[in-house]
Amino acid sequence: MSVVIETKDLTKTYEAGFFSGQEVHALKNMNLQINTGEIFAYLGPNGSGKTTTIKMMLSLIFPTSGSIEILGRKDIRSSEVKRQIGYLPEGAYYPEFLKGEEVLRFYGQLYGLSGEDLEQRVAKTLDIVSMTYARNRLIRGYSKGMRQRIGLAQALLSDPTILILDEPTTGLDPLARKEMRDILANLRDEGKTLLISSHELQEVELISDRVAIIYRGEMQISGTLTELLTDRDVTIEADSITPAAQAKLEQLNIKAEDITKERSLLHIPSGMSLYDAVEVCKQENINILSVAPRRETLEELFVRTVGDASRAESGKAQPATAAN
Amino acid sequence: MSATTSARGVWAIAMYTWREGIRKKTLIGFLLLSLLVIFGSTFMTAFMTQATVSGNIETEVETKIIKDICVSAISIFGILITIFMSASVVPNEMENKVIYTVLSKPVRRYQYLLGKFAGVQLIVIANLVLMSLLFIIALYIKEQVVPTLLMWSTLLTYFQFLIVSSFTFAISCTSTSSVLPTISGLFIYITGNLTEYLNDVSNRSGTTESGIDAIIGQVASMLYKILPNLRSFDLRNQILYLAPNDPPADVQIPNLILYGLLYGFAGYLLAQVLFSRKEL
Structure with missing residues (x-):
């Protein structure tokens, strides 16, 4: 590498x-x-x-x-x-009066591209960022996710x-974030x-x-x-804990965190075995709901x-x- | 990078600047206002003269008023558009980060600046031509002769604007906002129109034996030699008092063009120097 x-x-x-x-x-x-x-x-x-x-x-x-x-x-x-090098700055602006493909043509010309070469590169990058359907629309009508994808496309123009x-x-919504993540992973691949x-x-x-x-x-x-x-640690999800049980857990360095009024999350310190922790719960009548390893x-x-x-x-x- | 690739990049930046510039609301506002003033002057004079005078004198006064208003409108709105555009193109791109996407491409800083400057000049020329064209039409309707003097004046006015534009542009390359370059542009324009006074100060300085007087005289003389004399591009009085198709009197047009080009180039070169090591 x-x-x-x-x-x-x-x-x-x-x-x-x-x-x-x-x-x-x-x-x-x-x-x-x-x-x-x-x-x-x-x-x-x-x-x-x-x-x-x-x-x-x-x-x-x-x-x-x-x-x-x-x-x-x-x-x-x-x-x-x-x-x-392709560069996408944070919060870059693209002129509202231009169409998506016009923005890319402008950036393509900066690479010295013209004619058929330019059109092919514009089409290809629009395809990579899944924006072919909106190439003729004005940037004004683009959502934030679409603008960001056009930004990525201008960065990809020279391959x-x-x-x-x-x-x-x-600033992207969860769906747009997922789409962007997928595009980036594909580019890495x-x-x-x-x-x-x-x-x-x-x-x-x-x-x-x-x-x-x-x-x-x-x-x-x-x-x-x-x-x-x-x-890495292990967490135990349990029913509500009495103050006496809580005091006992604190003595053993088990941190209890309230998730809701009725539920708590117990963080088992590193070095303590899971069996010991479960044993303590049993002794203190804590009702275990789930046990999960956590990184x-x-x-x-x-x-x-x-x-x-x-x-x-x-x-x-x-x-x-x-x-x- | 080949010359063709380089030229293509510069041209793309110039066209982008032009397309973005002509959509600016401030520019459109100034332009509409100036066209309104030029167009409206013909109607206004018609009303004024009807009530006051008659015959040949009426036409003469009417024409003079039109000329006065139009020359003033072209001069005021033209310089405002020039300063506004020259002061804002580079700082705006720093603010909206377009400059980062452009300069991260295989575009040299000098190419970027050349493209921006060319774009600004296209806007300045287009506005000046549009305003002058309307004035020419108004004058032609009034006097039935092609106002060649006005055409020469438009040409010289552009070189006056070129000088102000290039130095304003240079100052804008050091700034992140357009406020300082705009103020500087206005200062350059005003100072450039007052250089004759510096010459007066220089000439009068020898009349007393005071040391301060002599120093002031030398400073004035130096400034007079360095600063561009924008007044020399002004054909206002000739437009007002000569016939529209008279040739320009007492001016060497090729010399003035060369003078404008040299100062314009100096301002542009200053912009290149300032921008070459600017941290963006």
Whole structure:
């Protein structure tokens, strides 16, 4: 598996103000390796540096230091490299007075396409995103999902090797999200590499192969979902619990969470056997409704990682604050 | 990238700018208002002159009023459209993120800017031609001669607009909103029309022996040499007082065109320099 995008110590620093002389690190020594044919999810809270990284890959902004290689080439501004990248920005606008196919024709001309070639590419990309039926309609009449699919189509016009998608499913209804997810999975199956920046963690978990979580411009963790989502536990769904039983469970570090007035979810701590937990329930006359194994979700991993990073940062800042 | 591919991209961007620009409500509003003023002036003068004077004098006054109103309308609305379009095309695309989708394609920044600038010029020319055409028709109906002087004036007015447009466009390339470039465009237009005063200041500066006076004189002289003199493109008085088919007097049209082109190119070049390293 070859590397299609690689960043080495990529750093971006802005000046906080003209006179203050202070610097803001949007990205600090970012090292990324994105392999061919994978869906790579690039995650982080707002302002963590995701869009900054993407913009540097597209030469929309320039690195303060470090380097980017795309398809083994350092001249990422060259037409040859740009031809291999399709980009869908978050919340992009497409002129309301144009038809779907006219928007694609405009973008196709930017690749130097014309005549029959252009028409064929427009037809093919419309087909990929299942928008052939609406090609003659004005963008004005498009739903948000349809606009997003036209956005994806413009990114696919040159049949690129790499797709960079910023929040591709944000704001879409569940049906449109599912359709978009299917399209992205198909593109990956065709051998394309997808870099997705998103806040829709459930969607990302369903389709991505590898994940990186960044916070304040620094890499926190990265790896495959199997590598990262290792925390597993068992939950027991039970009828309502008496205060005495609850006290006993707390002594054993079993966390009881009320689902409804009549139902509770018991989280068995790692290290305690399921048999022991069931035994405790029997002793306390807790009526067990179901027992389920559970894997940590990407959302939980994200919250935990960002929370840890935030606490670590506050810890670092504490002595300085105290000194002041 | 081949020259054909490159030209195709520039042309596509110019056409896109044109198609989007002519749908802007502000532009349509300015244009309709100007056409209304030009068209309405013929009726207005008819009412005014009926009540006041008669004979040949009546026709002369009437024509002069039409000319005065129309020249003013073309000048005011034309420059407003020019500044508005030049100031907004690039910042608007940054705001709605179209610029990201365009520049992530195999399009160089200079090609993008060339396409945008060409699109703006197409809009400016189309508006100017439309307004002038209506004026020409109104004047032809009144005087039964082809107003060639007005045609020369339209040509020179475009080069005046080109200068303002190119510098406004350059400032817009550094901005994320169209407010600052619009204000700057108006400033350029006003200053460019007042450069004769700078020359006056420069000439008068030697009359006293004060050091400050001499410095002010030198600054005024320098600004007079640097700033474009937009007044020199103005044929307003000739349109008002000469016959419509008279040739323009006291102006070197080829020199003025060259002057406009040079300043226009300087403004455009400045835009390219500012935009080449702009962080989007």
